[in-house]
Amino acid sequence: MPFTACLAHVEVLYSTASKNVLSIRGYFEHNAACKDAHLARYPRQPVHPEVFKVALSLLRAGADITEVQETNRxxxxxxxxxxxxxxxxxETKSGxxxxxxxxxxxxxxxxxxxxHGIRTTTASHVNIDDWLNKDSPKYNPTLAEAVFYYSARTSSSERLKICIATPEMxxxxxxYAQHSQIILDGTFGxxxxxxxxxxVMAIDEDRKGVPLAFLLFSAPTKNKQTSAGYDTDILTELLREWKMxxxxxxxxxxxxxxxITDTDLMERNALLAVFNNVWLLICKFHLRQSWKNHRNRELKGTSPLVLDLKA
Incomplete structure (x- = not known):
């Protein structure tokens, strides 16, 4: 319907327990423009409950949103x-x-x-504190068991820190990692x-990656770029807590x-601080990328030989 500045509305107050109507109030007179208005477009149809039911069951089973959409279609x-x-x-036979x-x-x-009991209207750090605080009625013992380090953000100068490793991890x-090799990498999106x-990851007997720990923390207050919101100290602190x-x-x-890390010196310095005699390797992808960038800087021109070397 087009906007007509009509004030007509009805407010119904009822008890959710008894379903009894407690009060009805509002402004019940439509203005002339509203009475003469015509339907501009049909209202959007809601999704059928069965569609949501199947989609939710897929999400619970670990499917991502792309798999949910493909199954739905x-x-x-x-x-x-x-x-x-x-x-x-x-469209013609269904509402x-x-x-x-x-x-x-x-x-x-x-x-x-x-x-899953997650209150999306509540700030994330409040939800987390409720799940991990033993005095909270929403305390989650399963989640608390998996969290080996937690530091709440109680002031603007502090970070939220939460590190996760299940008993299986x-x-x-x-x-897979004792007296062996780990991989450390960060992601920010x-x-x-x-x-x-x-x-923190390791490689199992099938040469596949196995997660060992998730180190989560917030960027400093007023930090404009999330990917720049860490340093050697914070990584050292969390890695040391994991080891302990x-x-x-x-x-x-x-x-x-x-x-194995990328070329990030902060990651490498943190690993050296926690594991004194660790040998640090650069992952193959970043090593190749470094060689390629250096080669492209040194080799100039468009001759067949240069193009072949750059390929």
Whole structure:
């Protein structure tokens, strides 16, 4: 409907427990423009509950949003949803939509978070503190067991720090990294908040990566670029907490002999501070990239020989 500045509205107050209506109030007279107005476009159809039900079950099973959308399109084309009209009659014989759109992702994730007890209207750091605080009614013992280091952000000058390693990840550290090799790398696009994530990994017997620890922390206050919100000190602190959380076995402390990183000196200095005699290697990708950049700076021209060397 077009905007007509009509004040007509109704407010109904009722009890959710008894379903009894407690009061009805409002302004019940429409103005002339509203009475003469015509429907400008049909309201958007809501997504059918069965579509959300299947999508939520896929998310719980570990599917990503692309897999959810592909499954949804396939089921909609085949008419596999309960109560779904024949394919092709979605708009004429149904008051619902059966194909998810990108604009539905927000509602889908909001429902998914609600199933896990996550209050999306509450600040993230408040939710985290509620889950990890033993005095909180929302204390989550499973999550608390997996968090080996937590420091709340209680003032603007502090960082939020939360480091995660499940019992299985701690066992994997002793199995695959003790007196062996780890990989350390950071990523910064994990959230719309200014959070940084560094991942410690090892290689298993199948030559596949195994996560050993997730080191999460917030960027400093007033930091404009999230990727620049860390230094050697914060990485040293979190890596040392990880090492301490692993304790000892057979009277021997956890230690690694080799660590692979990129060319970041802050990562490398932090590893040296925690594991004194560790051998530091640069990962193959960054090594090749460094050689390529140096070669391109030194080799000039467009002769066949130069182009062949740059290839």
């Amino acid at each position: 396939a089921m909609a084309r085949a008419g596999l949803y309960p109560g779904q009209p024949p394919p092709g009659d979605f 619902f939509r059966w194909v998810l759109q990108a604009s539905d992702n927000r509602s889908l994730y909001r429902q998914f978070n609600r199933l 701690r066992e994997a550290a002793w199995t 994990i959230s719309n908040r200014k959070l940084l994530l560094f991942i 959380s692993l304790g000892k076995r057979n009277g021997e402390e956890f230690t690694v002999y080799v660590a």
